[in-house]
Amino acid sequence: MGSQQMNGAEIVLKALVDQGVSDIFGYPGGAVLPLYDAMFNQNSIRHILVRQEGGAVHAAEGYARSTGKVGVVVVTSGPGATNAVTGLTDAMMDSIPLVCITGQVPTHLIGNDAFQECDTTGITRPCTKHNYLVKDVNDLARVVHEAFYVARSGRPGPVLIDLPKDVAMAMGTYIEPKHVKPKHYSPQVKGDSVKIEQAVKMIAAAKRPLIYAGGGVINSGPQASKLLRQFTKLTGFPCTLTLMGLGAYPANDKQFIGMVGMHGTYEANLAMHDCDVMVCIGARFDDRITGRIDAFSPGSKKIHIDIDPSSINKNVHVDVPIVGDIAYVLEEMLRVWKAKAPTLDKGAHKAWWKQIETWRKKKSLSYKKSDTVIMPQYAIERLYELTKDRDCYISTEVGQHQMWAAQFYHFDDPNHWLTSGGLGTMGYGLPAAIGAQLAHPKSLVIDIAGDASILMNIQEASTAVQFDVPVKVFILNNQHMGMVRQWQQLLHGNRLSHSYTESLPDFVKLAEAYGWVGMKCEKPDELDDAITEMINTDAPVFFDCRVAALANCFPMIPSGKAHNEMLLGDDVSDEEVGGAISEEGKVLV
């Protein structure tokens, strides 16, 4: 049977089941009630009731990022849809595959400023990969199947389906995925073989090579990470990763030289600046990576592998662009490499590694230790040491804690690091952790948070309790919006305008009010025991980790500066920090 009669809401649910969906994140409301009615009498799909629609989207992002599957969101019209906008934009920036179904007022009321009406497709057009307004129930099955196809193919992204209430209630025909003709949309997955040969030749001739990989490797799937490892091992080249790429290459491998970019390591940024051949794999030369663009890696030939042609030559001109899926292209490159068995300039590579080791010896991530107060870096170091032997997923909010987590928590596997990189959405971490924990019930899932960020989606604590999700929230509590404060110190004469949180809640009591376990730790020598207790608690835990209030996140490439003008934490006084950014640099973000 290729087709069956049912109402629109049932068509949607059937299509979701046929797309392999087992969990959806959502919040009901008037316009989406038919869909919720259809959910009432079925057991194939679990619905996770969030506490605000924004939380639903971030939870779906965490779910998608940690599984490689498409995350699914259902929200109502009007405010339901507008609350989802931040999450959709976040997923767009970080290329996370989502399908978001929004209720809409009945078709005859569209355009009438009806109750809870908004122009959802108009509002979300720039922040989705594609969106649909379905006006005919007989289009519905096709649209849902197509939405999944679009969300996960090529460069993944969020797709929205706006579903008017009368369409959800009308009777129509269901079509199975196999009967839906694929859209003409077909991104290029196989790389151009001529370009691949060129790239191999260029790589083989390199004297100071560098592999710079990003989130695209993770989006391409686990196979791409495996191939990246093989390629790096085979060539013996140093490898650096972007924030979004962490886990694509094992952090504990000696060929890994740390994260690159604004808060990346000294060795990674200097290697980026001085290399002669840069192999960019699934990264996009974002401004947080390049710093000052006219001084970005001035002497290198650049190879760029990306599935999205519009990423190529957008910010930085590259010499060999290869459009294709990372896994396909890397496999082909490895094949060509093995067939050609090129002789490498071992002497040059040895000298290059020696140079990198000299930079590494700077120990750019070092910080002033303390016996009396917990340093935030120390807290992450201990958290890593005490959790590294478990299958652990880490999400973060946005700010200093996020950068410290990226620097001090070491990821050896892809899909274990969930962070809002492109949009930088405070409030991402808690719902994302919930989404990841639902997908991996036996794993340890920790949201490394800040005291300001966590309050942006605190209501999701209630979701965690309802669905027995034992996530841990590890708050680096410095009583400031740490990164804002750091920038005010750097840029604005240390005038801390509104970056101090005057009346933070008592996080332990707050945790208990939600039905969580609340913990607090203030002393470095009590930290290990407290973290162990947190890990061993089979319930959601809020861990209020009181850390040094005014610690800065270093190293740092100040805005408007080049990679070789990094500020290192050890040797900067507060005065130097204050004068680090020129007048021109101050207008940059």
Place this chain on the structure above:
Amino acid sequence: MLKPKSQSHYVGPAVVQDIVSRTLSVLVDNEPGVLARVIGLFTARGYNIDSLTVTETEHEKHVSRITIVTTGTPAVIQQIKHQLERMVPVHRVLDLTVEGQSMERELALVKVAGKGDKRIEALRMAEIFRANVIDASINHFVFEITGKASKIEQFIQIMTDLGLIEVSRTGIAAIGRGDAAM
């Protein structure tokens, strides 16, 4: 250490390129919102639109052809092309200026009011430009003129002195020469 020469920050002046004008043909699914999507891309990313023409050209397939005249450096034009190509309803983008020989035409309706010598001169010039009179009274003419944008510009310039009161232009439609289709 290498000191950067230029004082600029994020804008890369490494290669200074001239601004060029390009005509792009974009084949799209004629679905609701597709034009908003294309125009939204141009505003969101700060690209220019000098002329825009759109209508459904293949009714049975619901395919529309959008002709956009835009200006920018060759690198920006390349970006525009890639950004358009990755949109789901976009079938194909062709840079007609680069692809080779192509023809561009525009139609304008030009209303000229006046009496006496100026009116006679307007009619005379219209004949020279092969413009048709499609509406007239003893006080006015409406001319219909087709041709390259430059010809239309010239015609309007002349009519300005002869009592021009209103102009409506279609924007540019373009197509490649020869027997091959897009």
